[in-house]
Amino acid sequence: FEPVKIAPSILSADFMDLGRDIALIEEAGAGYVHVDVMDGHFVPNLTMGVPVVRQLKKATSLPLDVHLMIDNPLEQVPWFLDAGADSVTVHVEALDEAGLFRAVSDIRGSGARAAVSVKPATPIEAVVPVIGEVDMVLVMSVEPGFSGQSFIEGSDARVARVVELARMAGASPLIQVDGGIGVATAPCVAAAGADVLVCGNAVFAAKDPGAALEAVRTAAEE
Ligand code: DX5
Ligand code: ZN
Numbered sequence: 232f233e234p235v236k237i238a239p240s241i242l243s244a245d246f247m248d249l250g251r252d253i254a255l256i257e258e259a260g261a262g263y264v265h266v267d268v269m270d271g272h273f274v275p276n277l278t279m280g281v282p283v284v285r286q287l288k289k290a291t292s293l294p295l296d297v298h299l300m301i302d303n304p305l306e307q308v309p310w311f312l313d314a315g316a317d318s319v320t321v322h323v324e325a326l327d328e329a330g331l332f333r334a335v336s337d338i339r340g341s342g343a344r345a346a347v348s349v350k351p352a353t354p355i356e357a358v359v360p361v362i363g364e365v366d367m368v369l370v371m372s373v374e375p376g377f378s379g380q381s382f383i384e385g386s387d388a389r390v391a392r393v394v395e396l397a398r399m400a401g402a403s404p405l406i407q408v409d410g411g412i413g414v415a416t417a418p419c420v421a422a423a424g425a426d427v428l429v430c431g432n433a434v435f436a437a438k439d440p441g442a443a444l445e446a447v448r449t450a451a452e453e
Contacts (some may be wrong), residue, residue, distance in 0.1 A: 235417075236262025236427045237444050238296050238407070241287075242278060243378045243431035252435060253291050259441035260448075263296040263318070265429045267378075268311075272299040273325055281310045288315030296320070298339040298348065298409065298429075300375045305330055308337050318344035320369050320407075322338070323357040335364050346407065350375060355389045356396065361404040367427070368393050372420070373410030378431035380412030385421040395425035414450040421451035423444035 242374055244252040253264065266284060271277035287295055292315035299309060304321045311319055322333045331347065338345035346367035347358055351374055358368050359381050370393060372386035386408065393406050405426040412420065414435030420428065437443035 232300060235421050235425065235448060236346055237448050238263040238265040238427050238429045239267040239434040239436070239440070240378060240409075240429050240431035241265055241268040241433035241435075245435070246343055248387055250305055252440065253287070253293075255440045256434065257291060257293055259444040261444060262427060263294045264290060264291060266295055266297045267430075267431075268297060268299050268301060268317075269376065273322070274300045276376045281307070281314045284316055285288045285314040285339075291389055293319065296427075298369065299325075300363060302327065305334055307336055308343075312338065312341040316374050318346055318367065319433055320346035320367070321349050322348045322375075323348065324350055324353055328360055332364065333359055334357040335361055339364075339366075343344065346404075346419065348375075348409075349389075351383050351386070355392050358393065359396055359400065362400045362404065363369070365402075365404050367407055368397070369407040369409055369429075370425075371410055372416075375410070382412055382416040386410075387419040388419050389425035390425050412447065415444050417447050417451040424449070425451075 240258045267277040269276045296317040296318045297319045319338045335345040344366035348369035373380040407427035408420045408425045409429035
């Protein structure tokens with residue numbers, strides 16, 4: 232049994248003082264740095280890309296968890312790997328099945344961890360073809376695109392279903408949840424079997440991000 236890990240999303244951090252924010256979450260025992268990459272096409276918002284990952288790599292020893300919300304991820308996956316991504320997540324909605332397998336094998340082939348994600352409206356069973364090939368499944372608990380949205384009720388049931396689908400496939404990927412996670416929502420997703428909780432606003436909109444991270448982790452353990 233592994234304790235739940237927190238992956239703060241720097242989308243909610245202070246870009247003018249990103250180094251300080253990274254240091255705060257490092258000290259507070261974050262498990263990963265979650266990097267939300269959005270292209271303005273796959274999702275409406277436009278955020279950050281390869282150059283940011285490359286600089287983060289020099290600034291922290293925490294693993295960089297890169298969440299790709301982009302069209303044509305196959306083209307960019309090698310660039311993110313080269314920039315130092317430790318795990319790369321692709322969306323099932325962005326790829327056909329062959330592309331999904333290709334992305335996962337490219338990611339793993341470089342020694343990084345591969346993950347697949349599903350938007351809230353996508354049947355969770357869409358992960359089944361690759362569930363035995365991935366290191367992590369990311370269950371979106373908001374419609375991807377923006378930080379600070381409310382957790383979609385019932386997302387914990389989707390987490391529980393992934394646990395069940397993985398067991399049926401004889402696989403044991405980590406399960407990550409992303410969107411609207413804070414002290415109020417961490418307990419239900421942790422109880423459903425989530426291993427990694429992404430937190431944007433719950434950590435970085437707080438006055439004391441380190442204490443906020445600790446509060447979410449404590450809530451998840453209860
Ligand atoms: C949503 C992103 C999330 C988001 C999390 O599209 O993938 O990682 O930034 O932010 P909060 O925790 O504020 O919902
Ligand atoms: Zn994310």
